Amino acid sequence: xxxxxxxxxxxxxxxxxxxxxxxxxxxxxxxxxxxxxxxxxxxxxxxxxxxxxxxxxxxxxxxxxxxxxxxxxxxxxxxxxxxxxxxxxxxxxxxxxxxxx
Numbered sequence: 001x002x003x004x005x006x007x008x009x010x011x012x013x014x015x016x017x018x019x020x021x022x023x024x025x026x027x028x029x030x031x032x033x034x035x036x037x038x039x040x041x042x043x044x045x046x047x048x049x050x051x052x053x054x055x056x057x058x059x060x061x062x063x064x065x066x067x068x069x070x071x072x073x074x075x076x077x078x079x080x081x082x083x084x085x086x087x088x089x090x091x092x093x094x095x096x097x098x099x100x101x
Contacts, residue, residue: 012065020065027072028056034079049078 012020035041035049056071 012063017065020069024056024060024065024068024072027069027076028053031072031076031079034076045078045081049075052078 031049031053041049052071052075056068056075059065059071060068
């Protein structure tokens, strides 16, 4: 109900805004904590994380609360991604040998 064009029409009660703010702050805090626990991130993952965090902050500032919470959830989920170096694909070739019977 708080998404898209409708959000500019609907007024959010002070109590609901307070709850949304608490949830937003908690999610972004957890995202930042988990993100900082890992010393090194891939460029791609870092770009997605930063974009999610920036989009969350912008949406929250613009009072687009539904979008802000979704971007904050995305940032938190991305912060939990475990990276194990770059994955390499094998060439797809195998050396086959026939066994003597």
